[in-house]
Amino acid sequence: MRTDRRTAVTIVAVLLASAAPTVAQASPAATSGTAPSACRPANHTAEITEAPAGSGHHHYRVTLTAPRGYDACELAGSPTGVRFSDRGTQTGVTAGRYGDQHTTVTFGPGHPVHFDVQVPDDARQISADEASFTLQAPDGQIPGTSFAEGRLKVAAGTLIGPVMHGA
Template sequence: MRLNRTPATVAAALALAAVAGAGTARAAAVDNAAAPSACRPANHLAKITRDRASSGHVHFRVTLTAANGYAACQLAGSPTGVAFAHHGSALAVRAGRYGDQGAVVTFGPGRPVHFDIQVPNDGHRVRADEATFTLRAPGGEIPGTSVAEGSFEVAPGTIIGPVRPGA
């Protein structure tokens, strides 16, 4: 049997093979691509809101959310390097931390997390509208500085609670 291989037939076969191969390669690249981590500062949003007061303290909740398209990650303990500002001016209040620093939580799209800013209710509070901090993973700090905004107050003796699941 003799095959008739005209230049047009060969060109059509090569074009079909190229299109099929490109589609397969593109699908494999998307399936194998790792999504960026939600824990990286550029990949999540953080908002500060007032929370319920307790005996002798005012509380503010910092809620972190991540949009779809980011990979879930694990966080542990209280954020470090916490600093506060009001209208861009740094405040001289430094924060300690409290609570279980070893508890691990999963954070990512559809899995918000939060931590507590606990402020003594002793009349020495100052207004703030921004907190910067470094998140911690079970193995150490996550590179970069996260920023949370919202109206809140801080005072000497302010402490930061560990990251917990939920908004």
């Protein structure tokens, strides 16, 4: 009987110990501070996809995701220094920003974020397959340049919306 009880206690302890790290990783508030930040350009990926058109505008969504192993971080406002290129050649189109530049969102593993690229319909549009940009934290720029890949068309008057929760 003693052997069975010890075995049962050991199994329960192993199960509880193995479940604890999974719960901690899933929580956005449970960052260890020892892993690199998901906000650094080398620590996330970004993809451009077409989004539903608006009145007088084409829209594209740039979704940022971070793999496990990185700490969550805070982003705010629209990315700055946005440039577009097609097959490695700059298009010459730069973008302004629109929307609330002060709302903070949490970004990290399991917590993707996105921002909108709004392109006017009435302007001469140029094909692009990459966007480069600098992310913003609540207290300033995050060092380095991030890159997103995907087909889109841009034009003079293109605007970038603020970073928002979700993919």
